[in-house]
Amino acid sequence: MKQFAALVRKDNRPVRYLVVDDSVFARKNLIKMIELFGGEVAGEAGDGLTAIAEFNRVNPDIVLMDITMPQMEGIEAVERIVRQHASARIVMVSSVGYQENILAALQKGAKHFVQKPVKPEVLYEILRYVLSDDPNATGAPVALAGEQRS
Amino acid sequence: MRMELIQPFINAADAVFAESLQAPTKIVDLEMEEDAYRRKGVAALIVIKGDIEGRVILDLSPEVAIKVASQLAGSEVEASDLVVRETVCEMANMVIGNSVTLLNDRGFHFKVFPPEIHMDDQGLAGSADTEALVICIETPCGNIYLNIAIHYLHRRRQERSAVPTLD
Numbered sequence: 001m002k003q004f005a006a007l008v009r010k011d012n013r014p015v016r017y018l019v020v021d022d023s024v025f026a027r028k029n030l031i032k033m034i035e036l037f038g039g040e041v042a043g044e045a046g047d048g049l050t051a052i053a054e055f056n057r058v059n060p061d062i063v064l065m066d067i068t069m070p071q072m073e074g075i076e077a078v079e080r081i082v083r084q085h086a087s088a089r090i091v092m093v094s095s096v097g098y099q100e101n102i103l104a105a106l107q108k109g110a111k112h113f114v115q116k117p118v119k120p121e122v123l124y125e126i127l128r129y130v131l132s133d134d135p136n137a138t139g140a141p142v143a144l145a146g147e148q149r150s
Numbered sequence: 151m152r153m154e155l156i157q158p159f160i161n162a163a164d165a166v167f168a169e170s171l172q173a174p175t176k177i178v179d180l181e182m183e184e185d186a187y188r189r190k191g192v193a194a195l196i197v198i199k200g201d202i203e204g205r206v207i208l209d210l211s212p213e214v215a216i217k218v219a220s221q222l223a224g225s226e227v228e229a230s231d232l233v234v235r236e237t238v239c240e241m242a243n244m245v246i247g248n249s250v251t252l253l254n255d256r257g258f259h260f261k262v263f264p265p266e267i268h269m270d271d272q273g274l275a276g277s278a279d280t281e282a283l284v285i286c287i288e289t290p291c292g293n294i295y296l297n298i299a300i301h302y303l304h305r306r307r308q309e310r311s312a313v314p315t316l317d
Contacts, residue, residue, distance in 0.1 A: 023236060023239065023240050023243070024236055025219070025222070025233075025236040025237060025239075025240045026240055028223065029222060029223075032223070032224065068243075068264070070264075094247065095243050095244045095245075095246070095247025095248055095251075096247040096250055096251060096262075097247070097248070097251045098250065098251045098254035098255060099254075099255070100254070115247075115248070115251070116243075116244050116247065116248075117166055117169045117170045117244055119169065
């Protein structure tokens with residue numbers, strides 16, 4: 001399996017993720033990738049409402065958010081989270097990747113979009129990009145521990 | 151059924167399985183089915199409404215579902231109804247989501263409903279009046295079936311496109 005250099009915060013602590021998807025299976029898959037990237041799972045949620053509560057509870061560095069979910073869909077959850085936390089970094093992860101969906105998510109404050117099935121190398125690059133505005137990194141790109149090996 | 155509507159499903163299924171299972175896949179059989187649908191294993195049924203209407207069924211045996219789940223997890227997964235259900239559901243979501251993306255980019259608008267899972271003996275009644283295309287996809291984990299019964303609603307599309315005239 002491909003190995004990745006750990007994505008860490010400027011203070012050298014692991015990046016903390018909130019994983020939001022109604023499929024336990026999809027969450028497990030994302031968590032596996034997060035571990036591969038040296039990250040830490042701060043919380044999980046299976047719908048938009050729980051995601052908002054979990055965000056307030058764990059204050060993650062990054063949220064990986066599905067779109068189609070029961071109770072409250074991902075795009076509405078993004079809007080509510082960003083309204084309260086303007087600096088929230090949310091990456092949408094969905095199998096439905098048409099333009100209207102992507103635009104709606106970005107307009108509500110999501111930072112990026114990745115289509116399922118998620119390729120680890122694609123998610124890694126997106127996370128690197130999104131984390132490059134880490135306030136803890138004082139303007140520098142996200143600090144990487146070690147070299148990337150393949 | 152129009153091939154331009156079917157092709158995105160075939161392309162999406164091929165891409166999703168090849169990427170998820172990290173191995174090439176092959177379409178080994180493709181046939182029209184006019185009889186009531188008979189499930190081969192655990193099936194996820196997804197209903198589509200809008201410019202295109204109908205339903206798509208992703209169908210695989212529990213044994214294949216466990217193999218797929220193990221492949222996705224990167225290690226052996228213990229067999230259970232929950233794992234089987236989750237696997238079939240997630241695979242169906244990915245195939246349909248990718249198909250919808252392709253069709254939407256071509257200007258078709260429709261709504262996709264969450265998958266209904268059928269795994270008990272009684273589940274999934276056949277729809278005798280529906281002509282369906284059944285595709286058998288060979289993967290390293292075993293065969294996966296895609297049953298597609300959709301049609302294009304020209305009238306619905308015309309209604310949506312109609313712009314009221316202003317005096």
